[in-house]
Amino acid sequence: MTSNTLALEINSVTKRFGKHVAVDGLSLQVPEGSIYGFLGPNGAGKTTTIRMVMSIIYPDDGSIRILGQPNAESIKDELGYLPEEKGLYKKMTAIEILTYFGRLKGMNGRHAKSRGLELLKQYGLGDAAEKKCETLSKGMGQKVQILGTVIHDPRLVILDEPFSGLDPVNVEVMRELILSMKRDGRTVIFSTHIMPQAEQLCDFIMLVNRGKKVIDGPLGEVRSAGDHGIQIDYDGDGSVFKEVAGVERINDSGKHAEIFLEKGVDPQTVLQQLVGRISIRRFDLREPSLHEIFVRAVGGEVIDE
Amino acid sequence: MNSQQPNRATAAPGASKTLLVAQREFVENMRTKAFWIGIFIFPVLISAMMIVPSLLERAKSARQYVVVDQSGWLLEAVEQRAALPDLEKVFATALEAQRSESSDLEQLPDELRETAQQIDVALGMIREQQPGLAADPEEWEATEAKVIEGFASMVAGFAGTEGAAMRELLPAQAIEPLEQLRSSIQSWWLALPAEEASEYGSGLSKSRYIRVDADGSASDPNTLEELNRRVADGEIFAYLVIGPDPVSGEEESRYVSSNLTDDDLLVWFSRLAGDVVRERRLAEKEIDQETANWIQAPLDFRQSRVGAGGEEEAVEAQDFVRQWAPVMFVYLLWISVFSVAQMLLTNTVEEKSNRLMEVLLSSVSPLQLMLGKILGIAATGLTMVSSWAIFFYLATKYLPRFLDVDPGFDLSIIATDVRYVGAFLIYFLLGYLFYAALLVGIGSVCNSLKEAQNLMSPIMLLLFVPLVSMVPIGRDPNGILARAMSYFPPFTPFVMMNRAAGPPSTMEYVLTTALLLVSVLLVMWGAAKVFRIGVLMTGKAPKPMEILRWLRAPVGLVPERRES
Structure with missing residues (x-):
């Protein structure tokens, strides 16, 4: 496959709910075989966009092409979708649910079952196959849901907030799953409001805020387009950064800080001012974080993270 | 790329997905206690009705x-x-x-x-x-x-x-x-x-x-x-x-x-x-004793009925039973339609509160999902109702003999009479479809059973009317009240069943059933519109007026996709 075939193409799509404009003239292109992140704060329009892509709701304006089709309905079997709100039939066993989801996607019953068992074993749930979902722990239930999304080996997987509510072990499982999909040549789109997760995984990203696209493109390009900043790992009192001359903005997280300088200020002078006042473990000049890019793009509006 | 997807059935057509949803509903319902209670409660009740009086008699000290x-x-x-x-x-x-x-x-x-x-x-x-x-x-x-x-x-x-x-x-x-x-x-x-x-x-x-x-x-x-x-x-x-x-x-x-x-x-x-x-x-x-008996003999009126052709027919005990058997059937019909449609409502609300709707909707269309649910639960209901019919037949035929009770005549003639059992099955299906569509629409907009019950109360009121009119209609199965009510689709199944002893003319059967069929389709259409919007709604349940607005809503909210 070549990167110029598109798994998904959205052209100036708008969706209104009454007077509220949830998605406003949004356009984007997702190349096949990539991992694409929809980033933005809660309520930015990520879920609405995804629902429109899945043909669960329909845009008021604009068009969507998914896997070359104008409508997801005709190719539902080639899509995998994990909605933001996740649930299982309480009275069905894990393998029954996987088989059912597989069959709904057009697999035959026997194949769906054997593939389901295979996946459960692979992700450490072999013993839970015959257990009813109401008896599974929360984490196990989430894994079953995720496996249900991919059991039919879809060409395009759309995951809405896949990491929310997962413990670190399951975050790892989720990441492994996304990466293995990419290795198999599948396309993965996921949404998140947690920037570092996207930075670790995505080939492409789109930042949305209040229904409008802020910026999109390959992750590297998006980042290099912004001003470089100084990344500092440190121990000590972070308030000293404010006293340093020539600093424009500081993103201080306590042990790590990102500092952006006014034009023409030499990073070396900053280092000199800091030496002796805090203990510095790392100091380098590099591309800005997605967080910084986002904050700058929306003009310093507060986003929740 | 498709070569990497082995064993994929040729893209499942819509009907098979609907059946898949129906099958799952059916299997899940079969596993519930309520289903088996439903299956067994009826035989137990009938047997109890036949056995308990004689047991009580025996148990008297x-x-x-x-x-x-x-x-x-x-x-x-x-x-x-x-x-x-x-x-x-x-x-x-x-x-x-x-x-x-x-x-x-x-x-x-x-x-x-x-x-x-x-x-x-x-x-x-x-x-x-x-x-x-x-x-x-x-x-x-x-x-x-x-x-x-x-x-x-x-x-x-x-x-x-x-x-x-x-x-x-x-x-x-x-x-x-x-x-x-x-x-x-x-x-x-x-x-x-x-x-x-x-x-x-x-x-x-x-x-x-x-x-x-x-x-x-x-x-x-x-x-x-x-x-x-x-x-x-x-x-x-x-x-x-x-x-x-x-x-x-x-x-x-x-x-x-x-x-x-x-x-x-x-x-x-x-x-x-x-x-x-x-x-x-x-x-x-x-x-002497004979004289005394003669003096005391009452003046007897022998009842007979003029049949449709004008000839006189003798009235037997069976006729009395035929006259009133429909009332029992109306009761059964009412209970089964209501309980099965209620099953659908509960099930839809549960599915919604379990947050399963969106996952399902990524694989099936809302219409497929709705029809699948309605079908699956219809199958559950029909299984239950047919088991009752079979039991009723066996019980009326064999139980009296088995219990050594003389019922006076063969009750099983009712169980094999198409006018009763056939009509019962057909009206069960149509009545169920009518109320199922209403309730699935309601279920789709509610997030809890409590909300659903509030929205259901007008329908409950409506449903009680055929219960109240049961005896008056049984008395006068071809009277004005009976005829008028037959043409009101929500009542048609119950009232026509109620009138089976009349019986209504073939023309009436055809007209009322056609009217009922049309309204079933109409209600289904409305339910599909509401379902489509309702299943994805969270938060407060909409007001009835709001639902009416959805029904009138033009394309945009309605599942019509404009091709670019």
Whole structure:
């Protein structure tokens, strides 16, 4: 496959709910075989966009092409979708649910079952196959849901907030799953409001805020387009950064800080001012974080993270 | 890329996904307790209706009572009379044992065994002499009963007309051995303790009502005081005081008990005593029994019905049942339509609160999902209802015989009548589809059962109307009320079922059913619109007005995709 075939193409799509404009003239292109992140704060329009892509709701304006089709309905079997709100039939066993989801996607019953068992074993749930979902722990239930999304080996997987509510072990499982999909040549789109997760995984990203696209493109390009900043790992009192001359903005997280300088200020002078006042473990000049890019793009509006 | 997806069935067409959803619903429902309770509650109820009364009858404890008889003769006459039906039962039971040659026979006392043998011999003689009688089973049964009754009345000690009837039937050589047996069987019966009487027949009055002797004389006021104490202590159930001259009709007899609700004893005793007294009065005025019967004979009206062709038809007990059977069917229809549609509502709300809708909607369209659910639960309901129909048929056909109860006629004719069972199944399906669509629409907009119940209350009110009108319509199945209500689709299934005894004209069946079908389609269409929007809604349930707006909403919210 070549990167110029598109798994998904959205052209100036708008969706209104009454007077509220949830998605406003949004356009984007997702190349096949990539991992694409929809980033933005809660309520930015990520879920609405995804629902429109899945043909669960329909845009008021604009068009969507998914896997070359104008409508997801005709190719539902080639899509995998994990909605933001996740649930299982309480009275069905894990393998029954996987088989059912597989069959709904057009697999035959026997194949769906054997593939389901295979996946459960692979992700450490072999013993839970015959257990009813109401008896599974929360984490196990989430894994079953995720496996249900991919059991039919879809060409395009759309995951809405896949990491929310997962413990670190399951975050790892989720990441492994996304990466293995990419290795198999599948396309993965996921949404998140947690920037570092996207930075670790995505080939492409789109930042949305209040229904409008802020910026999109390959992750590297998006980042290099912004001003470089100084990344500092440190121990000590972070308030000293404010006293340093020539600093424009500081993103201080306590042990790590990102500092952006006014034009023409030499990073070396900053280092000199800091030496002796805090203990510095790392100091380098590099591309800005997605967080910084986002904050700058929306003009310093507060986003929740 | 598709080569990497082995075993993928050729893209599942819409219908098969709908069936897949239906299948899952069906299987899941089969696993619920409610389903199996639904399957079994009906047979249990029907059986209970047939069995419990006779069980209750059997379970009644023996009543001990005292009679203070100031007349000196009435009590004895009553006891003779009371013995007659008891002896008939005992002889009939013994005769059966004699014929089946079962081991029961050996356990019978000699007197009784001999009696059974002699009755059998006597019956054999009649059969030889009057083969015509024996040929007709109904008549033969009557003959047997007459002989048994005749001998029982001889033994009981009073010579009524029954004894005479037997003498007419039996040849002299058959009567003689019976005459010889009479005193021995009589003393056996009198000596038989009440507690053991039930071994020789069921439902004997001897074992139900046990008379104990009073101490002291009737005229002594202390005796009555003593009796009151015994009633209060529960030693005896009741006592009766009979005046010195009950025939005169000028004095009152008394019945004293601490429990006046259970009047079985009083009814039983007063009927026997009344018969005796009436006979005495007739004898006193020299009126023979036949004249008395003639005087008392009521003016009888024989009912008959004019059929559709103008010919007169005789009215039988079956017709009465046919007239009222629809009411029972309406009840069943109502319960099944309502409970199955309710199942659908609960299930939809649960699926919504389990946050499964969106996952499902990524694989199936809302219409497929809705139809699948409706179908799946229809299958559940039909399974339940058909199991009831089959049980009803089997129960009406075999249960009465099995329980040894005589229902008077064959109830199973109703169970096989298309007008009832066929209509029931069809109206169940249509009625269910109508209400299912309404409820699935409601279920789709609600996030909790409580919300759903609020929205359901107008529908509940609507559903109660056919219940209230059930009896008036059953009385006048082709009246104006019945006809008018038939054309209101929400009532059509119930009212048309209700009218089955009429029956309505074919034209009415066609018109009302067509109207119902059209409204089923309309409601389905509306439900699909509401479902589409409702299933994805969270938060507050919409107001009814808001739902109405959705129904009128043009494209945009409605699943019409504009192709670019």
